[in-house]
Amino acid sequence: MPALRRRAALALAASPLALPAHAQTWPTRPIRIVVAFGTGGGTDITTRLIAPKLSEILGQPVVIENRVGAGGTVGADYVAKSPPNGEVFLLATVSNMALAIPLYGSRLPYDPVKDLVGVAPTVFIPIxxxxxxxxxxxxxxxxxxxxxxxxxxxxxxxxxxxxxxxxxxxxxxxxxxxxxxxxxxxxxxxxxxxxxxxxxxxxxxxxxxxxxxxxxxxxxxxxxATDDRSPAVPDVPTAREVGLGDYKAYSWYGIYAPAGTPSPIVTRMAQAIDQALSDPAINARFDEMGTPAMRGWTPQRFHDFLLSEIDLWVPLVRASGARAD
Incomplete structure (x- = not known):
């Protein structure tokens, strides 16, 4: 199995979540999820699909806030510098958590690994x-x-x-x-x-x-740019079918919290995300879109996945010669 296909399979595999009893006291206030990209795109649409279910599960309003700019780094930096009290989360992607590292270098105002803590992924994104x-x-x-x-x-x-x-x-x-x-x-x-x-x-x-x-x-x-044709456009060939060999392109979306957010809150939010993604209607909608839900992840597994994504994409971005505008 090609390396990127194995990574996609890893992204879609499941593992159990545990819920600490003392996390039940959270949340007591409304929750904001900052989407670091504009309205009408996949990040915005998929997050708004799960937000009502998260609100139902957690018993508090879940509000989506778009903070746009610099390839998603403006929103990510805002959340990285927010109080770690469980009231603000980030909907991030491979873009502002891995690709931004070589693109911005020393100009990147936050450290994706040190300043943010992974909660759970949401969907896997073919391109x-x-x-x-x-x-x-x-x-x-x-x-x-x-x-x-x-x-x-x-x-x-x-x-x-x-x-x-x-x-x-x-x-x-x-x-x-x-x-x-x-x-x-x-x-x-x-x-x-x-x-x-x-x-x-x-x-x-x-x-x-x-x-x-x-x-x-x-x-x-x-x-x-995937191994298989997309169910959303089954008449469109794959990159390999048009002669591009092993060229691949994909993304993923996931929820992050400011570093220092108490682990019971992080675990409780991860459990709520997994429950929302398991809702049959939500899951069916994601399948329709060709963006399968990434269910059953622990925060630790999501953290380890980010490290592996950084190891993969940093040298590829540098080799491409791409630079931040």
Missing amino acids: GMIASSKLGVTNAQEFIALLRANPGRYSYGSAGAGTSGHIASSSFLSRIGATAEHVTYRNPGQTFLAVNQGEIAFTSDIPALLAPFHRAGTARMMFV
Whole structure:
């Protein structure tokens, strides 16, 4: 099994959670989950799907707050510097917890490992690539040939430097030996609009979010960067099917707390997240989207997973030559 496929399998495996009795006293106040990316994207949609269930389980309102900027590092830094009292959590991704380390270097205002504590992952995210119909290409081979024949002429978009979409596109260009300008937007909705209007040539994101544009014909999905086709767009080939070999791109979302948050609170929140993800309606919706729930994780296992992701992605990002804007 290829290395990245093994990592995806690891991300979806289950392990039991224990609930300390003294964690039952928390929470006594409303809870905020800071989503470090804009509205309309996968981070926002998936977190808003589980928030009502978390509120029901925990007996307190769970409010989503979008704090956007710098590839998700603005929101992450805000939570890292928040009081560790169980009232503020972060919805983070591989972008602001692993990719940001080599992209920002000494400019990164927080340490993902030391300043934040992992609670639980939520969903595993395959990545697909979509190109504007205005390019006049009908498949990945034509798309790749167009980019190679016009170095630097076209541009691609993402929700910020260091996001998984940015790295997926940058690594793709490196793989095919082409160049294109990177343009950032405040949220994925703006990026999708730019592709539809032909302002940028392509972007990378969750297949389920790209599917409506693919079906409408305003943009065409080139491939999904996973071993298997996405149930959201079963007619779209994989990267391997279009000749990109073992090229892979994925992300994951997860909940973090400020370092120093009492472990009973962290464990109780992890248990609540797992319970919410196990709800049949929520689980079915994630399966529909092609973003399977990552159920049954302990905080320690999530911490160890982050360390392994940092070990994987830091050298890959450096090799791609990608830099923060």
